[in-house]
Amino acid sequence: MKHQFDEVLQFESVAVFAARPNYVAQLQLGAGELDRIIGKYELPGDKALWAVCGxxxxxxxxxxxxxxxxKDGQETNIGKDCGAREFDVEFEEVVARFQKAVDAHAKIRSIKSLLNERGEMLARLEKISPQAQIQSERMRQFCGAFQHQRSFWTQLHKCAKLGGVVRAAARQDKDWSTPGSGREQLVTVGRFAGSSVLLDDGTNLHQTLNKTVRPWLQALDETALVSADQADLDGVLREAGMMKRLIDKTEKFVTQASIFLTKENIAQLEPICTHLMRKYDAADARADLEKWVAGELSRPLGKVQGKKK
Ligand SMILES: [Zn+2]
Structure with a gap:
């Protein structure tokens, strides 16, 4: 006999199942008269709220x-152990069928929610990917312009690790490198935004989105998912989590890079030269910062921005 489970229910109060149209408070059933389990119930701890077995x-x-x-369509509630007592092994089969239906419903639900999320993720990806490409190119230009200033680059990353805060000894003696008494007080002499973009390279993320995430999302197929076994489906759901994290990460990269790379923000890096570097190196780095802020070190962005006339 084929059973059509169009619903799998979980009841948390007697009132809800007692209100079902075919419910009766008492039912006498013999062997072969039970059709199926409609749902499970689990009631609160207060015994007054428990269900009187029908x-x-x-x-x-x-x-x-x-x-x-x-089998005649009437419904009632029974205790979790009463079925085995009254129906013997027949009940095991009924429970097994019910559990199969519960599992199938859970699987369909997770597939539906994955496919809903797929649309959302693709929309986010299409929006962020071109922006990520632009910000990647700008970041590469910034790195290309300053990476060779080794001392500046090192100090810049130290400040980034402090969240974009430039800290220096309160009193600057003639030679900054003279080991202090150990009581030197550090004060904040500068601050810049978007520092996390220096610590977590995001310049390849748009390629990952285009080469890996988009094809993966587009290849999700409802029919294949429905016929996959639970272990395979769990694997797909785990991968979906990874894809989502890559999109999250790309969005964060775009936000942080666009905050970091404004001229105003790059100008805020100057205290690194003044307070954290030797004078000779500082002069070079400062000159490059000025050129960058004046737009002399960044090339016009390539194909991503180009509007062909
Ligand atoms: Zn009972």
């Missing part, structure tokens, strides 16, 4: 149990 005059109050349906 099966074969059991009349016991049960906290956990099932709502069952007889």
């Amino acid at each position: 099966l074969n005059h059991c009349n016991t109050q049960h906290r956990y149990g099932y709502v069952i349906c007889a």
Whole structure:
């Protein structure tokens, strides 16, 4: 016999299943008269709220149990152990069918939610990918312009690790490198934004989105997912989590890079030269910062920005 489970229910109060149209408080059922389990019930700890068993005059109050349906269509509630007692092995099959339906419903739900999320993720990806390409090119230009200033580059990254805060000894003696008494007080002499973009390279993320994430999302196929076994589906859901994190990461990169790379913000890097570097190196780095702020070190962006006339 083929059973059509169009619903799998979980009841948390007697009132809800007692309101079902075919529900009866008492039912006498013999072997072969049980059709299926409609749902499970799990009631609160207060015994007054437990369900009085409707099966074969059991009349016991049960906290956990099932709502069952007889072959004539009538329904009642039974305790979780009463079915095995009254129906013997027949009940095991009924429970197994019910559990299969519960699992199938859970699987369909997770597939539906994955496919919904796929649309959302693709929309985010299409929006962020071109922006990520632009910001990657700008970051590469910035790195290309300053990476060779080794001392500046090192100090810049130290400040980034402090969240974009430039800290220096309160009193600047003639030679900054003279080891201090150990009591030197550090004060904040500068601050810049978007510092995390220096610590977590995001310049390849747009390629990952285009080469890996988009094709993966587009290849998701409802029919294949429905026929996949649970282990495979779990694997797909885990991968979906990874894809989502890559999109999150790209969005963060774009936000941080666009904050970091404004001229105003780059100008805020100057205290690194003044307070954290030797004078000779500082002069070079400062000159490059000025050129950058004046737009002399960045090339016009390539194909990503080019509007062909
Ligand atoms: Zn019972």
